[in-house]
Amino acid sequence: MSGSPYNDLDRPPLSAARLRRALVAPDGPWARLELRAETGSTNADVAEAARAGEPEGLVVVAERQTAGRGRRGRVWQSPARAGITTSVLLRPGEAVPDRGWLPATPTGYGWLPLLAGVALVEAVARLAELEATLKWPNDLLIDDAKCAGVLAEAVPGRSADQPPAIVLGIGLNVTLRADELPVNPTGLPATSLQLAGAAATDRDPLLRALLRSVADWYDRWRSAGGDAVTSGLRDAYLAACATVGREVRVLLPNGEALTGTATGVDPDGQLLVTTAGGDRTLAAGDVLHLR
Numbered sequence: 001m002s003g004s005p006y007n008d009l010d011r012p013p014l015s016a017a018r019l020r021r022a023l024v025a026p027d028g029p030w031a032r033l034e035l036r037a038e039t040g041s042t043n044a045d046v047a048e049a050a051r052a053g054e055p056e057g058l059v060v061v062a063e064r065q066t067a068g069r070g071r072r073g074r075v076w077q078s079p080a081r082a083g084i085t086t087s088v089l090l091r092p093g094e095a096v097p098d099r100g101w102l103p104a105t106p107t108g109y110g111w112l113p114l115l116a117g118v119a120l121v122e123a124v125a126r127l128a129e130l131e132a133t134l135k136w137p138n139d140l141l142i143d144d145a146k147c148a149g150v151l152a153e154a155v156p157g158r159s160a161d162q163p164p165a166i167v168l169g170i171g172l173n174v175t176l177r178a179d180e181l182p183v184n185p186t187g188l189p190a191t192s193l194q195l196a197g198a199a200a201t202d203r204d205p206l207l208r209a210l211l212r213s214v215a216d217w218y219d220r221w222r223s224a225g226g227d228a229v230t231s232g233l234r235d236a237y238l239a240a241c242a243t244v245g246r247e248v249r250v251l252l253p254n255g256e257a258l259t260g261t262a263t264g265v266d267p268d269g270q271l272l273v274t275t276a277g278g279d280r281t282l283a284a285g286d287v288l289h290l291r
Contacts, residue, residue, distance in 0.1 A: 010175055011081035013063060014204055022208050023059070027098075029215045030088075031057030038080075040067035042087035043153055043169040049089060050155040050165040056091040059211065065171075079180055083192070084172040084207050088214065092226060093163025099219070104226025109166060110269040110283065111228045113138045113152035114237050115221060116168050119213035120148050121240045124172075127206050128198035133242035135188075136262065136271045136287050140172070141242060144289070145191035148172040170210065175201050188288070229267055238265060247290040248273065250282060259290070 016035035023030045032054075039045055042060045044067075049058055064080035078085065090112065092104040117138035124132045124140065124147075133141050140148035151169040173181070173192035181190040194201050217233060224231035238244060243262045250273060251257050260275035271282045 011079075013081060014061065014207070018204065019061070019207065023211055029057050029218060030059050030211060031055060033059040033061065036060065036062045038062065038064045038066060041065060041169075042085055043151060043167050046087040046089050046167045046169075047153060047155050050167060051158070053158060054089060056089060056094065056096075056165075058089040059086060060088075061086045061207065078171070078173065078176060078182075081203070082176050082180065083174045084170065084203055084210065086207065086211070087167055087169040088211070090166045090168060090218065091163070092166060092222065096222070099222070101222040102225055103163065104222060106163070107268060108221075108226035108228065109154070109164075111221065111226075111233060112166050112168060112218075113150045114228075114265075114269050115217045115233055116150045116152075116170055116214060118233065118236050118240060119210055119217055120150070120170065120172065122213045123206060123209040124148075124193065124198075127200050127202075127209050128193045128196075129200070130193065130196055130198055132240075134237070134240045135289065136241060136243040136265065137269070137284075139188075142191055142193075142196045145189040145196075147191050147193065147196065168214070172206070172210070174203055174206065228269065234265065234267065234269075237269075241265065243271065243287055243289065249288045249290055251286040251288075252282070253284050262287075 014035055020033050024033050039062045042062050045060045046058055062085045065085045095103050114137055117134045120140045121132050124130050130142055135141050138150040139146050149171055153167045155165040157163055175194045176192035220231040221233055228234040244264055246262055248262045249259045258275050260273040262271060263274050264272040266272055273280045273282060
């Protein structure tokens with residue numbers, strides 16, 4: 001039985017057939033679902049499909065990911081069947097007449113990873129019965145420890161006039177034990193739903209709830225023309241965000257670090273920080289909560 005998915009009874013395998021029956025529908029956003037026993041990176045798999053012309057709605061789920069990527073090139077790894085590792089393909093720049101969706105403007109695409117963060121909070125609250133918050137932009141925290149992360153990547157269109165596709169990757173620690181937790185280079189401790197005392201750790205309903213919440217918020221956002229304010233997404237994000245109102249230290253992509261008070265999130269999803277040198281608007285950065 002070496003290598004059998006049933007060696008660890010606390011970590012049963014997912015069923016592709018059950019997931020497809022629950023999630024894939026002609027009138028829904030999820031058009032195709034692929035479940036893989038192992039892959040290097042679900043984001044890389046979906047990006048490759050996007051470059052080949054795959055339409056919106058592809059979902060790739062992996063039982064084990066060997067070369068997963070986080071922000072700033074970090075590695076996201078987890079034991080087999082100990083978490084949820086999934087990526088979805090969205091094409092927000094394309095109209096969908098059957099659903100009344102006009103193309104969303106690229107200035108709003110920055111909300112998509114934040115949208116995934118809101119969906120994570122909802123799924124964890126509904127199924128695991130845990131109170132979770134978000135560290136800007138989209139790290140899921142439980143008791144100030146990281147339990148999930150989101151990585152969004154843009155894939156250029158196949159021609160100059162084709163808008164980019166967006167790959168949303170989500171990794172959620174479900175049944176990781178203390179000795180299996182990853183080390184976070186920013187110093188933020190890690191946790192899992194099981195370690196946090198979740199009421200349920202069955203990955204099948206967790207994944208269904210997560211993807212349904214992503215679909216629901218994506219529908220609202222697209223129906224509002226990609227407007228986070230009109231769709232209610234900005235209010236939902238602010239309600240879940242633990243960063244706003246905190247003293248923070250932010251490491252920017254250029255290596256600069258700044259310290260100040262996070263005062264809000266603007267209509268484009270950027271973090272507003274008041275520093276000793278004035279107000280800053282940040283599109284990206286690693287945030288450390290100071291108190």
